[in-house]
Amino acid sequence: QVQLVESGGGLVKPGGSLTLSCAASGFSFSDHYMSWVRQAPGKGLEWVSLISRNDSPKHYAASVKGRFTISRDKAKNSLYLQMNSLRVEDTAVYFCARVLSGSYSRPLDLWGQGTLVTVSS
Amino acid sequence: DIQMTQSPSSLSASVGDRVIITCRASQSISTYLNWYQQLPGKVPKLLIYTASTLQSGVPSRFSGSGSGTDFTLTISTLQPDDFATYYCQQSYSTPYTFGQGTKLEIK
Numbered sequence: 001q002v003q004l005v006e007s008g009g010g011l012v013k014p015g016g017s018l019t020l021s022c023a024a025s026g027f028s029f030s031d032h033y034m035s036w037v038r039q040a041p042g043k044g045l046e047w048v049s050l051i052s053r054n055d056s057p058k059h060y061a062a063s064v065k066g067r068f069t070i071s072r073d074k075a076k077n078s079l080y081l082q083m084n085s086l087r088v089e090d091t092a093v094y095f096c097a098r099v100l101s102g103s104y105s106r107p108l109d110l111w112g113q114g115t116l117v118t119v120s121s
Numbered sequence: 122d123i124q125m126t127q128s129p130s131s132l133s134a135s136v137g138d139r140v141i142i143t144c145r146a147s148q149s150i151s152t153y154l155n156w157y158q159q160l161p162g163k164v165p166k167l168l169i170y171t172a173s174t175l176q177s178g179v180p181s182r183f184s185g186s187g188s189g190t191d192f193t194l195t196i197s198t199l200q201p202d203d204f205a206t207y208y209c210q211q212s213y214s215t216p217y218t219f220g221q222g223t224k225l226e227i228k
Contacts, residue, residue, distance in 0.1 A: 035217075037165075044222040045157070045165060045208050050215065059215035062122065100170065106212045107155040107170035114164065 002026035002110065004079075004096045009115030016086050016119070022079040022096030022112055029077040033099035035108060036070060036081050038092035038117075048094070049081065050106075064090075086119045093117075123147050123211050127220035133228040138199045142223045144192045144209035153213035156185055156194045159222075160205045168207075169194065199225075 008020040022034075036048040049070040050059045058070050069082040079096055093116050097108035124147035134140050144154065152172035157165040167176045169185035172192055182197040196203055204227050209220040 037219075044206075045159075045210075045219045047210070047217045047219060050217065059217075061216045095164065100167070103170050103174075105153045105155055105171045106217070107167050107176070107210075108157070108165070109167045109170075109176065111164045111166075 004098065004110060004112035006094065006096050006112040006115040009094065009117045011118045011120065012086055013121055014086060014088055014119055017082070017084045018086065018117060020081040020083065020094055020096075020115060020117070022081075024077045024079065024098070027098070027110075029072075030074045032101055033106060034070075034072060034079045035097045035099060036079075037095045037097055037108070037111075038090075039095070039114075040089075040092040043092075046092070050099070051079070083117070086117075088119050091117060091119045122216055123150060123214060123218055125209055125211055125218050125220040127207075127209055127223045129223060130221065131224040131226065133226050134199055135228045136199050136201055140196045140199055140203075140225065142194045142207055142225075144187075144194070144220050146190045146192075146211055146213075149189045150211045150213035152188050153211055154185075154187065154192050155210045155212060156183075157208045157210065158203075158205045159208065160202075165208065 035050045051070045067085045093114040095114045096112040098110040100109040154172040156169040159165045173185045
């Protein structure tokens with residue numbers, strides 16, 4: 001079954017750290033760019049980060065640059081988002097998404113169900 | 122960063138109506154434009170990419186057009202399953218920004 005399954009969300013205090021994981025199955029993970037997108041409660045979608053097939057380059061939204069790190073493990077078919085120095089405004093559902101291969105507009109054609117990160121004291 | 126502005130932010134329509142949602146980029150993005158649908162409480166779904174290419178499995182009542190800075194998503198004949206929030210996204214340059222969303226509600 002072609003799917004993405006996120007894990008690792010939870011409650012963390014401001015300034016804390018958390019690592020999200022996304023397990024890919026049913027497709028060739030190494031053939032795809034991958035991305036993280038988040039959605040604060042009741043708000044719209046916010047693009048967070050993108051990683052290429054070969055780990056480099058990596059791109060980040062200005063709001064997370066220097067605090068978040070995207071990575072992937074091809075042997076484990078997994079995508080990660082290391083989040084440090086978390087802020088209240090980072091509270092959101094975080095989606096892992098696959099970039100459609102072969103399209104220059106890099107659309108996100110497969111999404112996980114999302115994992116909720118809550119940053120609160 | 123490239124800003125994406127959708128209009129309207131919300132829209133009331135009836136089953137059978139033709140609906141047009143617009144998306145404007147703050148600078149030219151050629152056709153590096155994608156559209157997504159998010160049903161309430163659900164995960165976003167890709168509808169259209171490269172401004173006008175229909176994603177596999179998406180009904181043909183959805184269509185997209187535009188290039189440069191102005192784009193449209195058209196739903197030719199609204200169905201009950203189409204009441205959702207729609208987002209455009211540019212992928213011309215990182216960060217790949219989304220529009221603020223257009224919530225399509227039943228009249």
